[in-house]
Amino acid sequence: MDKHELAAFLRNRRDRLQPEDVGLTSGPRRRTAGLRREEVAVLAHISTEYYVRLEQGRAPRPSAEVLAGIVGALRLTDAEADHVHLLAGTPLNHTGWHRRDVRPSVLALLERLPQTAGFVMSAAFEVLAWNDLAVALMEDFAARDPEARNLARRAFLTDSPEEGPLYGISDVTEFRQNVVRELRSAVARYPSDPAMTNLIDDLRDGSAEFARLWERNDVQPARMLTKTFRHPIVREITLNCDELHIDDGDQHLVLYSAAKGSPAAESLAFLDALGTESLNSRRR
Structure with missing residues (x-):
């Protein structure tokens, strides 16, 4: 030493x-x-x-x-x-804490994306950063504390009708299965991270479905190429879903976009034009 x-x-x-x-x-x-x-x-x-x-x-x-x-x-x-x-002089341990800080260049990229809803998600499914169009499409993440911004908790532990089933996405079952598979791999990478282990404990205790899926020991997530939202303003909207891995932070940049000139692209443009304040007032 x-x-x-x-x-x-x-x-x-x-x-x-x-x-x-x-x-x-x-x-x-x-x-x-x-x-x-x-x-x-x-x-x-x-x-x-x-x-x-x-x-x-x-x-x-x-x-x-x-x-x-x-x-x-x-x-x-x-x-x-x-x-x-x-x-x-201590043996290397690559299984410490998962990272929650987002690179400034990634934050800047989020703001520059044209007509694309984007957010950064940690290895524990916590939404860490987002752009205005992601707020318009999903929710105002800034109005929630970090625990409430966790999509795994949202997928398995939210029962109130006001919250809705994951922003009205059509593939809730597949999303939940992917959450379990990815968390299974994540907890193996961060077995000493209390945020990770506490999340797993809460999900196992609070959701019979999560506990059942957890016992299957699946670790290979399925690829999601599209995502369909049932939005309160633009109704049903199907978007391309691209998930990019940020290696140095073990995070994911999730992007929702649409082909140019498509009805979905027009809906995204409409949400973008409305602005987040107008959307929040309409939702209320």
Whole structure:
């Protein structure tokens, strides 16, 4: 274990992060750039005292689980995570936390997509980022807390008539099967991630259908080429569905589009022209 190099690396990466990068607010009394040590400790689920000692080069060798928490808290890339394990003299553990931060270039791409509804989804099916047309087609994700933006929870744990069955999609059964298959693979990649394991526990306890599908041990998701929505304004609309994997974040960019000149394209253009505020008022 190279205590001094590990300490320097952790300090450097902590200084590079802003509170907003990890979902925190800066507050009026923050005098230095970067996260505070106690904030990293909370995000990593370790004691502040131990993390301070790590940055001072005085702590004993951290376990793989502790490093996984720190890697997630500091939003390290795979290469940076490997380097941290090397400095700590701890066996590499690629099964830490799934990532929730979205690359700025992907966020910019979402905003530039012409007449295409798009959103970014984590390995745990949480919607992380979206564009205005995705709001018009599906819902106002910003109005919900992160747990309520989880499509796996929406698929299996939402029963109220007001919520509706997954935005009126026609292939709810196939979607649920794919959710289970992909979560089966995801939990194998992140067995120590409490967000992932708690999600699985909640779904198994709250949905008999999820529990039944989970016991089948299927892991190969089916490809979905189109998706049909029953929308409250434009009625039924069938769209092309493209799902692109973002390797460095283990996330998916989901895109809904339509062939130029088709009725579906005209419906998307109509939703785009209405704007999200007008749509929300009409839905109410």
